[in-house]
Amino acid sequence: MYGNDFGTTDDAPGGGLLGEVEAAETALREAAARQRRGAPASADDLAGYFDEVVAADQKIEPRDWMPEAYRRTLIRQIAQHAHSEIIGMQPEGNWISRAPSLKRKAILLAKVQDEAGHGLYLYAAAETLGISRDELVEMLLNGRQKYSSIFNYPTLTWADVGAIGWLVDGAAIVNQVPLCRCSYGPYARAMIRVCKEESFHQRQGYEILHTLSHGTPAQKAMAQDAVDRWWYPSLAMFGPPDGESTHSTQSMAWKIKRFSNDELRQRFVDMCVQQAEILGLTIPDPDLRWNDERQAYDYTQPDYDELMRVISGDGPCNRERMAHRRRAHEEGAWVREAAAAYAAKRAAEQKETVAA
Amino acid sequence: MNGPFDFTLALGDDALIAAQRLAEWTTRAPEMEEDIALANIALDQLGAARLLLTYAGELEGAGRDEDALAYQRGDREFRNCLLVELPNGDFAVTMAKLLFLAAYQVPLYTALAGCADERLAAIGAKARKESAYHLDHASLWVRRLGDGTEESHRRMQAAVDQVWPYTAELFTPDPTAPVDPAGLRAEFDATVAAILTAATLTRPETGWTPGGGRDGVHTEHLSYLLAEMQVLHRAHPGARW
Numbered sequence: 001m002y003g004n005d006f007g008t009t010d011d012a013p014g015g016g017l018l019g020e021v022e023a024a025e026t027a028l029r030e031a032a033a034r035q036r037r038g039a040p041a042s043a044d045d046l047a048g049y050f051d052e053v054v055a056a057d058q059k060i061e062p063r064d065w066m067p068e069a070y071r072r073t074l075i076r077q078i079a080q081h082a083h084s085e086i087i088g089m090q091p092e093g094n095w096i097s098r099a100p101s102l103k104r105k106a107i108l109l110a111k112v113q114d115e116a117g118h119g120l121y122l123y124a125a126a127e128t129l130g131i132s133r134d135e136l137v138e139m140l141l142n143g144r145q146k147y148s149s150i151f152n153y154p155t156l157t158w159a160d161v162g163a164i165g166w167l168v169d170g171a172a173i174v175n176q177v178p179l180c181r182c183s184y185g186p187y188a189r190a191m192i193r194v195c196k197e198e199s200f201h202q203r204q205g206y207e208i209l210h211t212l213s214h215g216t217p218a219q220k221a222m223a224q225d226a227v228d229r230w231w232y233p234s235l236a237m238f239g240p241p242d243g244e245s246t247h248s249t250q251s252m253a254w255k256i257k258r259f260s261n262d263e264l265r266q267r268f269v270d271m272c273v274q275q276a277e278i279l280g281l282t283i284p285d286p287d288l289r290w291n292d293e294r295q296a297y298d299y300t301q302p303d304y305d306e307l308m309r310v311i312s313g314d315g316p317c318n319r320e321r322m323a324h325r326r327r328a329h330e331e332g333a334w335v336r337e338a339a340a341a342y343a344a345k346r347a348a349e350q351k352e353t354v355a356a
Numbered sequence: 357m358n359g360p361f362d363f364t365l366a367l368g369d370d371a372l373i374a375a376q377r378l379a380e381w382t383t384r385a386p387e388m389e390e391d392i393a394l395a396n397i398a399l400d401q402l403g404a405a406r407l408l409l410t411y412a413g414e415l416e417g418a419g420r421d422e423d424a425l426a427y428q429r430g431d432r433e434f435r436n437c438l439l440v441e442l443p444n445g446d447f448a449v450t451m452a453k454l455l456f457l458a459a460y461q462v463p464l465y466t467a468l469a470g471c472a473d474e475r476l477a478a479i480g481a482k483a484r485k486e487s488a489y490h491l492d493h494a495s496l497w498v499r500r501l502g503d504g505t506e507e508s509h510r511r512m513q514a515a516v517d518q519v520w521p522y523t524a525e526l527f528t529p530d531p532t533a534p535v536d537p538a539g540l541r542a543e544f545d546a547t548v549a550a551i552l553t554a555a556t557l558t559r560p561e562t563g564w565t566p567g568g569g570r571d572g573v574h575t576e577h578l579s580y581l582l583a584e585m586q587v588l589h590r591a592h593p594g595a596r597w
Contacts, residue, residue: 086388089382089383089391090383093382093383096379096382097376097379097380097584097585098584098585098587098588099588100427100588100589100592100595100597101423101427101589101597102372102402102405102406102409102422102423102426103406103597104597105379105402106399106402106403106406109379109382109395109398109399109402110395110399112382112383112395113382113391113392113395113396113399116388116391116392116395117392119388120388120389120392158588158597208597211596211597215595215596215597216592216594216595218592218595219592219595324383324384327384328383328384328385328386331384331386331446332385332386332387332390332447333386334505334507334508334511335386335387335390335447335501335508336386336387337504337505337507337508338500338501338504338505338507338508339500339504340504341504341505341508342499342500342501342503342504345503
C-alpha cells in the first residue's frame with residue numbers, strides 16, 4: 001500500500017482506541033457464537049424478543065423485527081454518517097493537487113479514496129434497513145438529511161490536512177469506537193472496519209503535523225494556525241451538550257449509543273492534551289487545565305450557537321460543499337444513463353440468445 | 357531523446373502528469389464507484405512516477421530525488437507527452453485519454469519488463485499489471501459510452517476525435533532508447549481498433565500530429581498544471597514534508 005510507507009512511532013496516537021476496536025470485534029464474534037434462541041416465541045412477542053436480544057448484548061440483524069423508531073433512527077444516523085464520508089472528501093481533496101511531496105500526495109489520495117469506500121460501505125449498511133442508496137443520496141442533495149458540521153470549514157493551508165487527520169479523524173474515532181458495540185449488527189461491523197482505517201488516517205495526520213512543527217518556523221506557524229482553527233469545530237463534532245441532545249436517551253436505551261456527547265467530548269480532550277504536548281503545539285484554550293478531583297481536563301466549551309448555525313446551513317462552506325456534490329451528480333447523469341442503457345442492451349441480447 | 361536518463365524521465369513525467377489530471381476527478385466523478393476507480397488509477401500512475409523519477413535522478417547522478425524532479429523543474433524541462441497534460445474535459449474525454457495512454461503503456465511496460473536494465477525491468481514488471489487494469493477499465497467505459505445512449509455516443513466519438521491526434525507523438529522513433537517507442541505502434545493500433553469497433557465508434561484519420569512534449573515544448577496547459585502542483589513546495593525552499 002502507498003499509505004503506510006513511513007515508520008511506526010511509539011508516541012503516535014490511536015493505540016488504546018485500536019485495542020478497543022479489537023475487543024469489540026472479539027465480543028462480536030462471541031455474541032455470534034453464543035446460542036441465541038432461534039426465534040420469538042410467538043408473533044405477539046416480537047417486541048419482547050427485540051428487548052431481550054438488546055439486553056443480552058446480542059445483535060439485531062436485518063431479518064429481525066425491530067421497532068419502527070429504531071429503524072428510523074438507525075437510517076438517519078447511518079445515512080448521515082455515509083453522507084459525511086462523501087462530503088468529507090472535499091476539504092481534503094482540495095489539497096491533492098498541491099500536496100508538497102509525492103509521498104504526501106500518494107498518502108492523501110489513498111486516504112480520500114478510503115473515505116469514498118467508507119461511504120459506500122455505510123450506504124450498504126443503511127440499505128439493510130430497507131431504503132435505497134439512491135433515496136439516501138436524494139435526501140442529501142435536497143437537504144433533508146445532514147452530514148457532519150465539521151466539513152463546512154475550509155482547508156486553507158497544507159497543515160489543515162494534518163489537523164483534519166489528527167483532530168477530526170481523532171474525534172470521529174472516539175465517537176465511533178463505541179459504535180463497534182452498537183446493537184445493530186451491520187452498523188457495528190461497518191464501524192469495526194471503518195475505525196481501523198480511520199485510526200491509520202489519524203496517525204498520518206498526526207505525522208504531518210509532527211513534521212511541520214519540527215520543520216521551519218513558517219511550517220510550525222502553519223501547523224499552529226491549523227490547530228487554532230480546527231480545535232473548537234472538532235470539539236463541536238460530538239454534538240450539543242447532554243441537556244440539549246434530542247436523540248440521546250432513546251439511542252442509549254437501544255444500545256445504539258453507549259456514551260453521552262459530553263462523555264465522549266471529555267475523552268477526546270483528555271486524549272489530545274498529551275498528544276499536543278508531543279507535537280509541540282498549543283491547544284487554543286487558555287482555561288485548559290488538569291482537574292485532580294475529576295481526574296480529567298477542564299476545558300472551554302465550543303460555541304454551540306455557531307454549531308447550530310453551521311448545522312442549519314450557514315457555515316463557511318455549506319453552500320459550496322452542497323453545490324459541488326450536486327454539480328458532480330448532475331454532470332454525471334449522462335454517464336449513468338449511458339451505463340444503464342448499455343447494460344439494458346446487453347441484458348436484451350442475453351435474453352435473445354437464451355430464447356434462440 | 358538521448359540515453360536512459362531522458363527515456364526514464366519521459367516515462368516518469370507521463371505517469372506523474374497523468375496522475376495529476378486523474379486526481380482532479382476526486383469528488384467529481386459521475387458515481388461513487390468511479391471516484392474510487394479514478395483515484396485508484398491515479399495512485400498507480402503516481403506510484404510508477406515515483407519509481408521512475410527516483411531512478412532517473414540516480415541515472416543523472418546530480419543528486420535530484422523524485423521531489424526535486426517533480427517540483428523544481430519548469431514546463432520547458434518536463435518531458436511528458438502532450439496527451440497526458442490535456443485538460444480532463446468531460447468524462448468521455450478523460451476515458452479517451454486513459455484508453456490511449458493505457459493502450460500505449462501496456463506494451464511499453466511489457467517490453468520494459470524484458471529489457472537489459474534491471475531497475476527498468478522491475479518497474480515495467482510491476483507497472484504493466486496496473487496498466488492492464490487501466491486499459492480494462494477505460495475500454496469498459498468507452499464501450500458503455502459509445503454503445504450507450506445517443507448523447508453518450510456523440511460525446512464519446514467527439515472525445516476520440518479530439519484526443520486521437522495526440523497519440524502520434526507516443527510512437528516517435530528513438531532507436532537509442534531501452535525500448536524504441538516506434539515498435540509499440542502495431543500492438544497499440546490493434547488494441548484500440550478492437551475496442552473502438554466494439555464501442556460502435558470510428559477511428560479518425562490521422563492528419564494533424566502535434567508533438568514536442570519530449571523536447572519540452574508543451575501545450576499552454578502544462579504551465580498552469582505545474583503552477584498548481586508546485587506552489588506549496590516552491591514556497592518553502594528546503595523544507596521537509
